[in-house]
Amino acid sequence: MGNNESHVKIRVNNLTKRFGDLTVLDKICFEIKTGELVAIVGPTGCGKTTFLNTLSKLMPATDGDILIDGEEASPRKHNISYVFQEPTCLPWRTVRENVAYGMEVKGIPKKERMERTDRIMELVGLSSCANLYPNQVSASMMQRIAVSRAFAVEPDLLLMDEPYGQLDVKLRYYLEDELISLWQKLKSTVLFVTHNIEEAVYVAERILVLSNKPTCVKAEITVDLERPRSFLDPQFMEIRHQVTELIRWW
Amino acid sequence: MGGSSIANETVGVSSGREGITFYQIITNTYLLYTVSLISFFLVWDRVAAWQVFGDSLARPHIVALKLYDLTQIKFAGTNLGGHIWASTQRVLIGFSLASFFAVPLGLFMALNRYANAIVKPIFDLFKPMPPIAWVSISILWFGVGEFSKIFIISIGTFVPCLLNSYNGIRLIEPELYDVIKVLGGSRKDEVVQVSFPASFPAIFAGLQISLSVAWTCLLAAELMNARDGMGFLIKRGMDTHQPSLVLGGMILIALMAWLSSLLISLMERKLCPWKRSIDNL
Numbered sequence: 001m002g003n004n005e006s007h008v009k010i011r012v013n014n015l016t017k018r019f020g021d022l023t024v025l026d027k028i029c030f031e032i033k034t035g036e037l038v039a040i041v042g043p044t045g046c047g048k049t050t051f052l053n054t055l056s057k058l059m060p061a062t063d064g065d066i067l068i069d070g071e072e073a074s075p076r077k078h079n080i081s082y083v084f085q086e087p088t089c090l091p092w093r094t095v096r097e098n099v100a101y102g103m104e105v106k107g108i109p110k111k112e113r114m115e116r117t118d119r120i121m122e123l124v125g126l127s128s129c130a131n132l133y134p135n136q137v138s139a140s141m142m143q144r145i146a147v148s149r150a151f152a153v154e155p156d157l158l159l160m161d162e163p164y165g166q167l168d169v170k171l172r173y174y175l176e177d178e179l180i181s182l183w184q185k186l187k188s189t190v191l192f193v194t195h196n197i198e199e200a201v202y203v204a205e206r207i208l209v210l211s212n213k214p215t216c217v218k219a220e221i222t223v224d225l226e227r228p229r230s231f232l233d234p235q236f237m238e239i240r241h242q243v244t245e246l247i248r249w250w
Numbered sequence: 251m252g253g254s255s256i257a258n259e260t261v262g263v264s265s266g267r268e269g270i271t272f273y274q275i276i277t278n279t280y281l282l283y284t285v286s287l288i289s290f291f292l293v294w295d296r297v298a299a300w301q302v303f304g305d306s307l308a309r310p311h312i313v314a315l316k317l318y319d320l321t322q323i324k325f326a327g328t329n330l331g332g333h334i335w336a337s338t339q340r341v342l343i344g345f346s347l348a349s350f351f352a353v354p355l356g357l358f359m360a361l362n363r364y365a366n367a368i369v370k371p372i373f374d375l376f377k378p379m380p381p382i383a384w385v386s387i388s389i390l391w392f393g394v395g396e397f398s399k400i401f402i403i404s405i406g407t408f409v410p411c412l413l414n415s416y417n418g419i420r421l422i423e424p425e426l427y428d429v430i431k432v433l434g435g436s437r438k439d440e441v442v443q444v445s446f447p448a449s450f451p452a453i454f455a456g457l458q459i460s461l462s463v464a465w466t467c468l469l470a471a472e473l474m475n476a477r478d479g480m481g482f483l484i485k486r487g488m489d490t491h492q493p494s495l496v497l498g499g500m501i502l503i504a505l506m507a508w509l510s511s512l513l514i515s516l517m518e519r520k521l522c523p524w525k526r527s528i529d530n531l
Binding site for chain 2: 056057058074075076077078079080081082084086088090091092093094101102105106133134135153159
């Protein structure tokens with residue numbers, strides 16, 4: 001982990017994905033520093049999900065490298081966590097068991113697993129429904145379970161695919177703050193994909209703007225704003241406007 | 251539950267005296283249940299008493315008396331309990347035997363495409379055949395003893411058991427596997443942590459269907475040839491023209507089928523607690 005802010009955690013070189021003749025990802029290059037929260041925004045249908053699936057190694061890349069700490073990324077060797085768009089709780093496990101589940105797959109000893117589970121559930125306010133089953137909690141709770149599960153493994157890289165896209169505005173604000181506080185406390189490296197520009201500017205330290213297909217990184221914007229950020233801050237609005245101009249397709 | 255709802259009803263009636271009291275009474279669900287059942291038995295009784303079907307329909311209380319008599323005397327070597335047990339035993343053995351093999355085979359087919367490629371064509375060949383079509387051939391093969399009855403029941407229950415456990419795995423959302431893949435989990439993790447638990451409800455649905463098929467097959471087998479069992483009672487009732495015995499047998503078999511399906515439901519609740527909703531936690 002380390003506190004060295006300039007240390008590069010993730011390096012992606014020329015990441016390319018083709019389905020037959022269709023090039024979806026075209027030589028994507030970028031770096032993420034240790035403990036950085038980077039947002040990725042792009043026009044609808046630019047292949048954001050393909051991008052994440054390739055990064056997470058769920059899908060083989062056609063070309064290019066993904067390096068974590070200088071080594072070729074591998075789910076077996078590295079801790080990669082993924083929060084999907086849809087809630088992906090295991091219905092037959094209680095909330096608590098769902099949060100602990102990622103650590104179970106990773107083979108973390110039981111004692112530590114329990115401690116971390118308790119800590120994270122406390123942080124996100126899931127303690128009160130620890131013994132309920134997912135079908136007994138609300139949709140936002142389920143997404144919080146998935147987020148907690150992802151953070152709990154202390155991932156080298158945490159990928160989030162529009163995790164709050166399905167939720168209403170009020171809950172989203174709340175969960176974005178929760179995400180930021182989790183990230184600050186646990187110092188994870190996070191890559192957050194969204195189509196919501198405001199959300200990106202609100203949570204991220206840096207924003208990568210993707211182009212239309214074939215997708216590449218079109219621009220990179222550093223968001224150097226104090227936290228907690230305000231939507232009405234002129235600087236905030238300026239950055240939001242800048243990103244909007246970059247991806248406008250209308 | 252009944253007590254509390256009656257109490258609530260009382261409060262409701264006394265508070266809204268001049269309102270829709272009569273309407274509330276005649277639309278009370280339990281009242282309607284009772285009315286429905288009483289009407290049914292009344293119609294049955296009248297139809298029997300007026301001899302609409304000649305002397306071939308027994309009145310309800312005659313059927314009840316007949317069943318009671320059978321518990322007291324030996325009929326064809328055993329009393330009522332013996333007949334019920336003879337049938338239940340056949341269903342249990344046939345059903346257990348079939349589900350013991352069909353459920354794992356279905357799971358295996360869904361998880362392994364080679365196994366699927368080998369078993370599926372044969373299975374598809376036999377699938378549309380009504381299980382009762384096996385009755386005659388099984389008597390030719392195995393005679394009229396216990397084995398041929400169990401054989402028919404097994405054949406009948408095998409199909410829905412296998413089909414449901416197969417589909418139970420096939421219909422799992424792929425995202426659940428992705429969660430494990432991303433975390434670096436093995437194929438074993440996927441099967442043990444996702445495939446098996448996710449297929450449980452479908453397996454139980456299959457067991458329920460199988461069980462009802464099992465009772466149908468049992469009846470078919472016992473009607474063809476048996477020396478005891480509830481199907482035998484029905485058959486004997488028909489041969490000796492005792493409508494009370496036929497109806498009694500029908501009621502018993504329905505009762506047993508209902509009880510056994512209740513048992514499966516209880517097992518499911520025990521094994522899949524996560525299917526319970528918050529209401530009846």
